[in-house]
Amino acid sequence: MAKILVSLSVNGDPHELYLDTRRTLLDVLRDELGLLGTHRGCDAGDCGACTVHVDGLPMTSCLLLAADYHGAQITTVEGVLDDGKPNSLQQALVEKGGIQCGFCTPGFVMNGLALLSEKPRPTEAETRAWLSGNLCRCTGYVKIVDAVMTAARQSP
Amino acid sequence: MQAFDHHTPQTLPEALALLAQHDGTARVIAGGTDLMLYMKSGKAEPETIVNIKKLQPLQGISATNAGDLRLGALVTLRELTRSPLVLESYPSVAHAAGFMASEQIRSFATVGGNLCNASPSADLAPPLIARSASAHIVSADGEREIPLEDFFRGPGESALHAGELLQAINIPPPKGNAVYIKHAPRAFMDIAVVGVAARLELAAGRCRTASILLGAVAPTPLRARQAEAALAGQSLTDDIIANAARIASEECAPIDDIRGSAWYRRRMVGVLTRRALTALSNAQPLHAR
Ligand SMILES: Cc1cc2nc3c(=O)[nH]c(=O)nc-3n(C[C@H](O)[C@H](O)[C@H](O)COP(=O)(O)OP(=O)(O)OC[C@H]3O[C@@H](n4cnc5c(N)ncnc54)[C@H](O)[C@@H]3O)c2cc1C
Ligand code: FES
Numbered sequence A: 001m002a003k004i005l006v007s008l009s010v011n012g013d014p015h016e017l018y019l020d021t022r023r024t025l026l027d028v029l030r031d032e033l034g035l036l037g038t039h040r041g042c043d044a045g046d047c048g049a050c051t052v053h054v055d056g057l058p059m060t061s062c063l064l065l066a067a068d069y070h071g072a073q074i075t076t077v078e079g080v081l082d083d084g085k086p087n088s089l090q091q092a093l094v095e096k097g098g099i100q101c102g103f104c105t106p107g108f109v110m111n112g113l114a115l116l117s118e119k120p121r122p123t124e125a126e127t128r129a130w131l132s133g134n135l136c137r138c139t140g141y142v143k144i145v146d147a148v149m150t151a152a153r154q155s156p
Numbered sequence B: 001m002q003a004f005d006h007h008t009p010q011t012l013p014e015a016l017a018l019l020a021q022h023d024g025t026a027r028v029i030a031g032g033t034d035l036m037l038y039m040k041s042g043k044a045e046p047e048t049i050v051n052i053k054k055l056q057p058l059q060g061i062s063a064t065n066a067g068d069l070r071l072g073a074l075v076t077l078r079e080l081t082r083s084p085l086v087l088e089s090y091p092s093v094a095h096a097a098g099f100m101a102s103e104q105i106r107s108f109a110t111v112g113g114n115l116c117n118a119s120p121s122a123d124l125a126p127p128l129i130a131r132s133a134s135a136h137i138v139s140a141d142g143e144r145e146i147p148l149e150d151f152f153r154g155p156g157e158s159a160l161h162a163g164e165l166l167q168a169i170n171i172p173p174p175k176g177n178a179v180y181i182k183h184a185p186r187a188f189m190d191i192a193v194v195g196v197a198a199r200l201e202l203a204a205g206r207c208r209t210a211s212i213l214l215g216a217v218a219p220t221p222l223r224a225r226q227a228e229a230a231l232a233g234q235s236l237t238d239d240i241i242a243n244a245a246r247i248a249s250e251e252c253a254p255i256d257d258i259r260g261s262a263w264y265r266r267r268m269v270g271v272l273t274r275r276a277l278t279a280l281s282n283a284q285p286l287h288a289r
């Protein structure tokens, strides 16, 4: 079995990992680092439940070979609290009923935050287009989109 | 997934030497959005993976001295959708990229990966070929440049030999306007049932040159040559356009599959070709999908 030394910064913490070359970033986050907020849905790029930020951009971690990202800065849903409390998007998801079973939520939070950092005032159409890579089997999306729009209005 | 060795070369010569040394048993990974799925399913079982993401000569979007636009193979779909150079001169290419996959996947899927994967439905192929793009290919033995039109050999098969890398795509200065229409049940996160790229160069109300490229209706992206010929020198009346659209639908060679029947695809080639040509002849920006 081929192994490789990979260093990653995850939510600001440096990690040196000796990994099987086959491990995806999702495998590493969940199985090596115990960060279980990043979910494995399809394992194929379709559902967005595994979305994290890599060097500031949203990516589906199930399709990233960890060895390819030596030296990268990763942010997961565990790393986006605002002063230890839910951030404004997380708060809006709670208040607007955008969370039911919650399986999809970390992915929507990470991709939604990426949207709001690039476009602080997105239109509803832009929001829906941006979130099209995240699937939710419960809410029907209306309340999730509402939450993103609400968070956008609330930001200064 | 079968075990593999992993290399991240820092320079192009180092990468090409690695590929030459492994003589066909190594596989290049760019974004990995196609390759990872093949490896997970066992469809690809490389012994060696060469991560090309650090190779500087494969990066970036730039204007060349010759007036071409050069897209490094590692340019991401995200970069294409945000590049002022691409948006200004080749909006149909940026448009095609913007309707591929999802925001998350566009952040790391690359131009080179989309083309080298050589899927008949690859969304970047029709709009790039319609702009007469060429492929700049390198290996340990040297380099060559071929028309992108000749790059596709069959489903999953490109003109690259073992040991070769796609370094960049060069697009000559734009001649006329172009559009790409992707037809799929979902606006995003879907593979084209049919894709049609069209380009028209007009002079004094007549068509000087035309390109019509069809995706997902043949083993490779297909140039509808007879339809193009039916437009050359003509003034673009509804009849001329309808005739060219009919010829394009006869020229294509679609198959039945999970995304659509051959019959439906052929009909849609006619519909979309007519729509694309009509929009271009009226000089209307077409933002249908
Ligand atoms: C959920 C999902 C949705 C998608 N939607 C679309 C879509 O709408 N339209 C579409 O066209 N595609 C789509 N794709 C397919 C894929 O994302 C694109 O084809 C993408 O551009 C591939 O780029 P990559 O960098 O990820 O390629 P990789 O997977 O890294 O590589 C693909 C192939 O090309 C080879 N390769 C890559 N770069 C080079 C190079 N420079 N030189 C030589 N060989 C090279 C690799 O060895 C591999 O065989 C989708 C994929 C997923 C997972
Ligand atoms: S688990 Fe990664 S996209 Fe579904």
Ligand code: FES
Binding pocket: A098, A099, A100, A101, A102, A103, A104, A105, A135, A136, A137, A138, A139
């Ligand atoms: S809340 Fe259940 S999948 Fe979205």
